[in-house]
Amino acid sequence: MIKLEALRVFVTVAESGNIKDAADAVGRTASAVSMTLKQLEDEIGGPLFQTDRKNSLTALGNLMLDLGREQIRSFDKSVSIMRAFAHSRIGSLSIASVPSVATNVLPPILQRFLETRPQVQVELFDIDSAQVRRMVESGVADIGIAGESRAGGGVEFTPLFSDRFKLLCKDNHDLCRLDRPVAWSDLNAATLIRNGASDRIEAEDYRQLSARSLITVYNVTSLVAMVKAGLGLTILPSLTMHGAHEGVAALDLADASASRQVGLVERRDVPPSPVAAAFRAFALKEIPALVAGQLGS
Amino acid sequence: MIKLEALRVFVTVAESGNIKDAADAVGRTASAVSMTLKQLEDEIGGPLFQTDRKNSLTALGNLMLDLGREQIRSFDKSVSIMRAFAHSRIGSLSIASVPSVATNVLPPILQRFLETRPQVQVELFDIDSAQVRRMVESGVADIGIAGESRAGGGVEFTPLFSDRFKLLCKDNHDLCRLDRPVAWSDLNAATLIRNGASDRIEAEDYRQLSARSLITVYNVTSLVAMVKAGLGLTILPSLTMHGAHEGVAALDLADASASRQVGLVERRDVPPSPVAAAFRAFALKEIPALVAGQLGS
DNA sequence: TTATCAATTTCAGAAGAATTGAAGTGGGCG
DNA sequence: CGCCCACTTCAATTCTTCTGAAATTGATAA
Numbered sequence: 001m002i003k004l005e006a007l008r009v010f011v012t013v014a015e016s017g018n019i020k021d022a023a024d025a026v027g028r029t030a031s032a033v034s035m036t037l038k039q040l041e042d043e044i045g046g047p048l049f050q051t052d053r054k055n056s057l058t059a060l061g062n063l064m065l066d067l068g069r070e071q072i073r074s075f076d077k078s079v080s081i082m083r084a085f086a087h088s089r090i091g092s093l094s095i096a097s098v099p100s101v102a103t104n105v106l107p108p109i110l111q112r113f114l115e116t117r118p119q120v121q122v123e124l125f126d127i128d129s130a131q132v133r134r135m136v137e138s139g140v141a142d143i144g145i146a147g148e149s150r151a152g153g154g155v156e157f158t159p160l161f162s163d164r165f166k167l168l169c170k171d172n173h174d175l176c177r178l179d180r181p182v183a184w185s186d187l188n189a190a191t192l193i194r195n196g197a198s199d200r201i202e203a204e205d206y207r208q209l210s211a212r213s214l215i216t217v218y219n220v221t222s223l224v225a226m227v228k229a230g231l232g233l234t235i236l237p238s239l240t241m242h243g244a245h246e247g248v249a250a251l252d253l254a255d256a257s258a259s260r261q262v263g264l265v266e267r268r269d270v271p272p273s274p275v276a277a278a279f280r281a282f283a284l285k286e287i288p289a290l291v292a293g294q295l296g297s
Numbered sequence: 298m299i300k301l302e303a304l305r306v307f308v309t310v311a312e313s314g315n316i317k318d319a320a321d322a323v324g325r326t327a328s329a330v331s332m333t334l335k336q337l338e339d340e341i342g343g344p345l346f347q348t349d350r351k352n353s354l355t356a357l358g359n360l361m362l363d364l365g366r367e368q369i370r371s372f373d374k375s376v377s378i379m380r381a382f383a384h385s386r387i388g389s390l391s392i393a394s395v396p397s398v399a400t401n402v403l404p405p406i407l408q409r410f411l412e413t414r415p416q417v418q419v420e421l422f423d424i425d426s427a428q429v430r431r432m433v434e435s436g437v438a439d440i441g442i443a444g445e446s447r448a449g450g451g452v453e454f455t456p457l458f459s460d461r462f463k464l465l466c467k468d469n470h471d472l473c474r475l476d477r478p479v480a481w482s483d484l485n486a487a488t489l490i491r492n493g494a495s496d497r498i499e500a501e502d503y504r505q506l507s508a509r510s511l512i513t514v515y516n517v518t519s520l521v522a523m524v525k526a527g528l529g530l531t532i533l534p535s536l537t538m539h540g541a542h543e544g545v546a547a548l549d550l551a552d553a554s555a556s557r558q559v560g561l562v563e564r565r566d567v568p569p570s571p572v573a574a575a576f577r578a579f580a581l582k583e584i585p586a587l588v589a590g591q592l593g594s
Numbered sequence: 595t596t597a598t599c600a601a602t603t604t605c606a607g608a609a610g611a612a613t614t615g616a617a618g619t620g621g622g623c624g
Numbered sequence: 625c626g627c628c629c630a631c632t633t634c635a636a637t638t639c640t641t642c643t644g645a646a647a648t649t650g651a652t653a654a
Binding site: 002003004005044045047050058064067068078082270271272274 | 299300342355356357361367376378380382383384388568570
Binding site: 028029031032035036051052053 | 612613614615616620621622
């Protein structure tokens, strides 16, 4: 059986023009090289060199030099692709994330992640938590970032950080003058605008307030516009409105349980690609730190 | 160092879906296959299968299956090309031959030679002996067929057959009624047309006749036309006019030394390509036999 | 959950292939 | 004509790969 290693030796000899130099180049003795060459000639079925001074090739030798070089080049390239993929230097990464994280957290995280992996292709989808889970479950996204969900399904949740809800209202609202965190009871008289995120709050007092609400707005930009226009106030995770909006105030809530758990969503039983695994580890280490810094400030 | 053989084993396992079948397929034990796989994973830097039941690949495994298959296919193809070339089943063969042989000898020879080598590409040049040597010497032709030459040069001559000269004249010429081979002295009164081939005859009697000749024609067809038109008579190797022309007669010459040696012309010190070597051996065996049959009839 | 069974892995020894250093061969140059 | 250098050959050694038995693992059924 002809081995690629034998071709490597032959090509080196053909390029050196003699066995001694080639032997040095491949780190063997001349006799080892000589035997390899002989074996190769036997297996191919003809002489590769014109004489036993290895400085001129036969027609067969020329053909084998061309083909051999090409095989070696191609094999080495394949191996380097395999290794690059295994070490997550190449590959593609599809991330599905809720908009708050996609907007406020992912940009610096991705930038640093890609600094050492300039060849990785990234796709980022910003969609709501339910769709994040759906995309991960169906395999469209390699990894998701979303709020925690009760139903397990085919996906697994790993917490990254927790994000307290805040009250969003016009900055001239009466509540702004309260010198303490806002209690649910403070909102009895207020007009509450519901949104996709706040529906997750399980406190009974909030549920009752929410049930009375007549407006629901899913898009954050629209929601803030409504609040700014004075249609009412709303409850949002603090990260969602990070970066403060003109004319609206974000007030702390007294109920410490009013928070959402944000974490990674991954497919169960399907191992991540190397890039996805690398991103997972990176996210798990960097996102909590980054968010702590952002929410603390 | 990753070996192509390891990729072969991996591809087989990936295609079988389990180690046992793959081990049977490659003719090894399951444990050998298992170890090869483990080593491959170590060298690539990641797992190839989702579990140790080898029925589902990781993303890395899929990539390696694709790349590995391609490498194996390409390597095997290269090797088969090398072998085919070494065994002269493929390759190209450039033959330079004097017209008489190209016309009367080579067609059946080449046909039989190519019967077992349908992929071999042949080029055939019919030119005079001097140019045959030149083409062989310059490497344009792999092998030549020509009359013997005194000067050695960079080429070597191997006799194939010898070919006696004959006298060509109109079939109503006086000489046709001679009931014996024609002697040089019979031609003293005749008009001789010289040609490229007959200049090789070294007999002094002929040289004198030739020196008196006023016309030289190199092309055989033209030469025959001249003779037929009655311009004179000429001396040609018998093979050259094999297949008799209407209206002209070929008469035996008394001088047995008036013959040419036809043989193979090859480059000295440059080994022939496998096809050329095969053709050389074939020609050396078959051409003398074929010519003996043709000239005998 | 535990028992069972087959596939896979691990291990140590065996077989085989490649490598080495020394001795032998042969072609080219003074 | 003989020396010299490169290559080849040879036998011993080392390294790799393989095997068969035992241990482990994971899936399936009780």
